[in-house]
Amino acid sequence: MKxxxxxxxxxFKRYGIPVQPGEVAESAEEAxxxxxxxxxxxxxxxxxxxxxxxxxxxxxxxxxxxxxxxxAQDILGMEIKGIxxxxxxxxxxxxxxxxxxxxxxxxxxxxxxVVMVSPAGGIDIxxxxxxxxxxxxxxxxxxxLGLQTFQARDLGVKLYPEFKTAMKAADVIKKLYSAFMExxxxxxEINPFITTPDGEVWALDAKINIDDSGLxxxxxxxxxRDKGAEDPSELQAREADLSFVKLDGNIGCIVNGAxxxxxxxxxxxxxxxxxxxFLDIGGSSSPEKVLNAMRIILKDPNVKAVxxxxxxxxxxxxxxxxxxxxxxxxxxxxxxxxxxxxxxxEDEARKILEEVNLxxxxxxxxxxxxxxxxxxx
Numbered sequence: 001m002k003x004x005x006x007x008x009x010x011x012f013k014r015y016g017i018p019v020q021p022g023e024v025a026e027s028a029e030e031a032x033x034x035x036x037x038x039x040x041x042x043x044x045x046x047x048x049x050x051x052x053x054x055x056x057x058x059x060x061x062x063x064x065x066x067x068x069x070x071x072a073q074d075i076l077g078m079e080i081k082g083i084x085x086x087x088x089x090x091x092x093x094x095x096x097x098x099x100x101x102x103x104x105x106x107x108x109x110x111x112x113x114v115v116m117v118s119p120a121g122g123i124d125i126x127x128x129x130x131x132x133x134x135x136x137x138x139x140x141x142x143x144x145l146g147l148q149t150f151q152a153r154d155l156g157v158k159l160y161p162e163f164k165t166a167m168k169a170a171d172v173i174k175k176l177y178s179a180f181m182e183x184x185x186x187x188x189e190i191n192p193f194i195t196t197p198d199g200e201v202w203a204l205d206a207k208i209n210i211d212d213s214g215l216x217x218x219x220x221x222x223x224x225r226d227k228g229a230e231d232p233s234e235l236q237a238r239e240a241d242l243s244f245v246k247l248d249g250n251i252g253c254i255v256n257g258a259x260x261x262x263x264x265x266x267x268x269x270x271x272x273x274x275x276x277x278f279l280d281i282g283g284s285s286s287p288e289k290v291l292n293a294m295r296i297i298l299k300d301p302n303v304k305a306v307x308x309x310x311x312x313x314x315x316x317x318x319x320x321x322x323x324x325x326x327x328x329x330x331x332x333x334x335x336x337x338x339x340x341x342x343x344x345x346e347d348e349a350r351k352i353l354e355e356v357n358l359x360x361x362x363x364x365x366x367x368x369x370x371x372x373x374x375x376x377x
Contacts, residue, residue, distance in 0.1 A: 001210040002049040003224045006089045008206035011183065015175045017190075019203050022091030031072030034090040035065040041093040044071040046078070046085040049226075051124065056080045061093060086228065094202055096194045100159045101125055102173055103189030104180040106211075107140065115139045115147065115177060117155045117169075121192035147177040160195070168201045169193070183221060184214025233277075233296050240292040242281060249274025250304040251371050252297035252335075254290070256281050256315045264309045267368045273375065276303045283314045290323020291330065298333055304375035305336050309364060312343025321349035321360075328356040336374040340367035 009019040021038060024047065025031040035042045046058030053059050058080050060071040072088050079085070099121035107114040120128045120135045128135055137158045141147050149170070156170030157163075172193065180188040187209040194204045215222045227235055237244030243258065251268050253275050255261040265275040277297065281289050297306055310320050324339065341349045341360040350360050361367050 004047040005206050007224045008208040015179045017175050017203050020092040022089050024087050028069045028073035031090050032065045032069035035068035038092050043091050043093050045089040046075050047087040048080050048083045050081045095196050097197050098195045099192035101191045102193045105187050110140050112140045184211045186211045245278040247277050249276045250302050252276045252303040252306040254279050254293045255309045273372045287323035291327045294327035305371045307371040308339040310341050316344045317341045317349035318345040321352035325356050338367050338371045
């Protein structure tokens, strides 16, 4: 789950991370009033769940409340990477001496949280990693021991040669790690983390992603979800208890089990096509789940074929087949459907599919090849 910058900054405040005063506006008039209250120059920042806001014109420096009004009017309603801007954050502008990056992520390989810092802040950390990887410093943290003070100080020194500034950075690094761990985050980052001419440090931007599996422990964070800013398909999938991620290909995949779903996507790519999604209907699937999965898949205009890959264990193949039949009758898809069914009640499932003139193969390779062939018309 993603949250907006202003929401992430509220969490930062609770942990003592220095963030500048600011308020959220949903209209240009509100933006002007907030700028008047803050006094002096302000930043007008689009609140959307994507990066690249500045390059898209979604972040502006306003010298006066009237400027804030005009910029807010320009930004509100614009689209950044296809997402409409409905809110702007009006925050005090800062006099910047230097920009750095501080972040915490989960490293799947080491199965540990990793703290990353870089003196090259203010730009995409992916670009830094690509062009100047020597400017990124990483530390794997033992989750039982936590981030130790000496480790945070060592990272702070890698950011700043001045001891006093390095110690301020170390304090923020420790607090960011605490926020990351205590809120079940999958990502927490400050980019840029800045210094000012008078030696102050500020988290000028804030980004937090929450692990969905941890949300039951944090109902207060679940309440921060902005459904209007999420992909409608992913929102619909979550409400239907489906694991779904939209991709850019044209083979719609409906699979049971995350491992099988990944293998199916790999096979689609192996034979020269791209999957349109990751969709896992889970280990115990009712016909209604299959129907909901089809609704989501068929809304994607890029989908040229729908591929079912079901390995029946707890999942009963006849349940899936009944769902397919129901979906064909109710949704009347105009794209071809191919089915691989093997496992529990597969013979009954094949008979059920005959009702809508579909046949099922037991070969995963064959079904992927067939889907790709039919997707080409």
